Amino acid sequence: MKVTVERAQLLKSLGHVHRVVERRNTIPILGNVLLRAENSRLSLKATDLDLEITETLAADVATSGSTTVPAHMLYDIVRKLPDGSQIVLEATGDRAVLAIRAARSRFTLQTLPESDFPDLAAGEMTHTFTLGAADVKRLIDRTQFAISTEETRYYLNGIYLHSAGSATNATLRAVATDGHRLAQIDLALPSGANGMPGVIVPRKTVGEVQRLIDDPEAAVTVELSLGKIRFTIGNVVLTSKLIDGTFPDYGRVIPANNDKQLIVDKHDFEQAVDRVSTISSERGRAVKLALASGKLVLSVTNPDSGSATEELEVDYAADALDIGFNSRYLLDIAAQIEGDVAVLRLADPGSPTLIQDKDSKGALYVLMPMRV
Structure with a gap:
């Protein structure tokens, strides 16, 4: 040679x-x-x-x-x-x-x-469809942070990719959860993805695909079967085994009747959470949200170092509510909100909270509360 x-x-x-x-x-x-x-x-x-x-x-x-x-x-x-x-x-x-x-x-x-040199024989791929690179990147960016790193629950160590919705409004849906938070995003179902099997794409594969996309205008061809998935981006072909497991029925944890609505400026909220969580302990990380009419008070108390509070003006008209969250998880989700306004739908201090962009944009996030 x-x-x-x-x-x-x-x-x-x-x-x-x-x-x-x-x-x-x-x-x-x-x-x-x-x-x-x-x-x-x-x-x-x-x-x-x-x-x-x-x-x-x-x-x-x-x-x-x-x-x-x-x-x-x-x-x-x-x-x-x-x-x-x-x-x-x-x-x-x-x-x-x-x-x-x-x-x-x-x-x-x-x-x-x-x-x-070993060959990862892909076998026959049953479904093929094409997505814009920007769409693939968005699917990954909005869900990757919620992938579990717990090896014992290996079926959560990836993004669950499947078709969802109704016949008139079919979507390609990506879901990831680690049991504490859940991220879900929908795109219009591409031609060729009809009847595709639900597959769990491993965390390492997801990271590699994300790194390979350097031109958002490019097209990504996706081929998949029950055992393998292949991404073709320009001159690069990435073939991967899928996680052999059953993804849990995630629909059960997405709250449908949360009646308390908090509308908040995403940037103000993110910065306030970041500031008060400065003094939280590595182990605790809990931030308390005290909600009253038109007002949100964020507070953190750390017995070893002190306390912090910050007040924000918000759009909230429901009953007063105190609820706690892991500040890092809250910041991870806030970072995914694409617009300027976030909507939090709450029920009570022990129930999951639904978080979305005000203009939805096909993505939703669920966060489990913490005791504070």
Whole structure:
């Protein structure tokens, strides 16, 4: 194999694929990236056996061929080479090394044979649809923060993607929850997604897709089956296993009859929560909301350091209510509100609260209260 490629392009592609590679691997080949040169293209492929990413870029191929080299090492080398340089990658069949040349720099890296490199066989995909990159990013951005990190409840360690709504108003819905908070967002159901199975996309996959989207105008092709999902964004193809589990009936925790409505300026509310929570303990994090007609008082009491209160003028006309929340969770949700005005629908100090943008925009959030 002998191929010449422009540094900036190779660095960008390696930046995408090397992230999938775990730094500590018991199986040496999983620490490597597969390089394949043919037909004026160089393709790079990396996998952790659950997730596989392939990117193809234009290259000057003198001799076709393939090999595998340590992914993080290659990325670091290319990153440190001079801007604008042309990089020559050369491997000969009789020696298990890859030679890298650029300007006055010379490197050789140990290789492993391509035949050892695992293939994440995707099998047949049952449904295919296309979404705008901005829509995919919005689906992820609005729900990712609520993904559970508790490994024992593995079925909550991802975003539940499924079709919802009625025949006349069908939607593609993304839901994530960790048991303390829930995030849900709906988009119009794209053509080809009708009858799609409900799938749980793992947290790592979600993060990689989010990082791969650098052009909001691009199109993202999504293919899925009961066991796998594949995202194609430009020259990048990301294939992932899905979480094999049943997502809980989340509809039961979304309150329908919360009769107390609080309308608040999102920015004022966010800043006030942030300020008073400065003195909360790492363990406690509780912030108390005391609601009365037209007024909201936020307060935090920490026996070890003191207390803080802040008063806001709000639109609230229901009965007085005191309720507590985890301040970090409250800030996470406030950050998702796209408009300037947030609406909180409350019931009582022990029941979940529904939080939405005043103009809804297809997203809703549920937050469980805390004792304060």
